[in-house]
Amino acid sequence: xxxxxxxxxxxxxxxxxxxxxxxxxxxxxxxxxxxxxxxxxxxxxxxxxxxxxxxxxxxxxxxxxxxxxxxxxxxxxxxxxxxxxxxxxxxxxxxxxxxxxxxxxxxxxxxxxxxxxxxxxxxxxxxxxxxxxxxxxxxxxxxxxxxxxxxxxxxxxxxxxxxxxxxxxxxxxxxxxxxxxxxxxxxxxxxxxxxxxxxxxxxxxxxxxxxxxxxxxxxxxxxxxxxxxxxxxxxxxxxxxxxxxxxxxxxxxxxxxxxxxxxxxxxxxxxxxxxxxxxxxxxxxxxxxxxxxxxxxxxxxxx
Amino acid sequence: xxxxxxxxxxxxxxxxxxxxxxxxxxxxxxxxxxxxxxxxxxxxxxxxxxxxxxxxxxxxxxxxxxxxxxxxxxxxxxxxxxxxxxxxx
Numbered sequence: 001x002x003x004x005x006x007x008x009x010x011x012x013x014x015x016x017x018x019x020x021x022x023x024x025x026x027x028x029x030x031x032x033x034x035x036x037x038x039x040x041x042x043x044x045x046x047x048x049x050x051x052x053x054x055x056x057x058x059x060x061x062x063x064x065x066x067x068x069x070x071x072x073x074x075x076x077x078x079x080x081x082x083x084x085x086x087x088x089x090x091x092x093x094x095x096x097x098x099x100x101x102x103x104x105x106x107x108x109x110x111x112x113x114x115x116x117x118x119x120x121x122x123x124x125x126x127x128x129x130x131x132x133x134x135x136x137x138x139x140x141x142x143x144x145x146x147x148x149x150x151x152x153x154x155x156x157x158x159x160x161x162x163x164x165x166x167x168x169x170x171x172x173x174x175x176x177x178x179x180x181x182x183x184x185x186x187x188x189x190x191x192x193x194x195x196x197x198x199x200x201x202x203x204x205x206x207x208x209x210x211x212x213x214x215x216x217x218x219x220x221x222x223x224x225x226x227x228x229x230x231x232x233x234x235x236x237x238x239x240x241x242x243x244x245x246x247x248x249x250x251x252x253x254x255x256x257x258x259x260x261x262x263x264x265x266x267x268x269x270x271x272x273x274x275x276x277x278x279x280x281x282x283x284x285x286x287x288x289x290x291x292x293x294x295x296x297x298x299x300x301x302x303x
Numbered sequence: 304x305x306x307x308x309x310x311x312x313x314x315x316x317x318x319x320x321x322x323x324x325x326x327x328x329x330x331x332x333x334x335x336x337x338x339x340x341x342x343x344x345x346x347x348x349x350x351x352x353x354x355x356x357x358x359x360x361x362x363x364x365x366x367x368x369x370x371x372x373x374x375x376x377x378x379x380x381x382x383x384x385x386x387x388x389x390x391x392x
Binding site: 105 | 325327333362366370
């Protein structure tokens with residue numbers, strides 16, 4: 001396994017050292033070592049996420065194609081009102097027929113897993129087993145990376161191997177941050193960013209419960225094993241996901257989603273028919289939908 | 304053999320119960336990749352595991368998704384579809 005992933009360890013180390021030395025020109029060659037190493041991890045996230053942008057654009061494009069499908073989606077929702085399973089089965093069939101699918105798939109997430117793991121190994125190498133660190137990190141760099149700190153906690157240090165209390169505190173802080181960003185992102189996507197399925201209040205409650213209690217526990221259990229640097233990676237990529245999603249929900253939402261209707265309304269008032277407003281037929285369709293959608297929601301609340 | 308399959312499926316079931324509901328839906332297929340993996344591994348063992356991996360690979364930004372069962376019809380599915388018909392009537 002290690003021999004397969006070795007090129008990846010090398011790549012991760014290489015990116016970090018290149019960013020580290022590039023920042024030397026701005027921050028001074030032998031000063032601000034902690035900041036330089038922290039930013040080198042952040043840059044790793046930025047590079048990966050920029051490389052993943054085409055996948056994201058691809059997804060946005062297929063979401064835009066959804067406008068045409070709205071009447072049919074509504075029909076499916078009506079036909080299988082009480083059977084969520086059947087509803088999603090029919091939806092998937094519809095997407096396939098029209099060769100468009102608004103869902104993201106796991107690939108953008110899974111693509112990051114090897115990088116994440118490589119960073120984990122490299123940082124652990126820096127902390128414990130120096131012989132293990134790829135050659136691009138010279139002994140001098142190794143020493144400086146070993147001493148680099150984020151908010152007072154060594155970036156190669158992890159909760160379970162903590163040498164100082166600040167490692168523990170920063171781990172807890174980052175785990176809280178990761179839980180909060182995951183919560184906000186997923187919540188926003190489910191409440192505003194997706195075409196409404198007939199999701200019951202029950203499902204929303206379940207989601208909230210899991211995000212509030214289960215995710216922090218999962219993050220905590222895994223987070224205590226990870227070096228601070230890995231948690232920095234994780235937090236940064238979470239923040240990126242949130243920013244990316246926020247932008248899309250505001251500027252280019254999925255047709256049929258609550259965010260889309262909000263934008264349509266806003267555009268309808270502000271400039272009438274902008275270039276991105278769809279045909280009158282589509283407009284009445286989405287208005288129709290919003291009127292019909294609100295009713296079951298209100299009923300459920302009263303019950 | 305059956306026990307071994309059940310153990311392999313356990314983490315996927317954990318994901319379905321405790322992780323997936325907290326995240327917004329993202330799978331392009333029906334049934335979802337995780338359900339596909341559970342069905343495939345319980346029915347076909349190692350071959351099922353390979354099927355599941357291939358399914359996750361197929362569930363990518365270029366795919367159109369669709370309806371794709373691991374097992375053509377399990378008794379559970381037949382039961383499910385019959386209750387759907389009853390519900391519709």
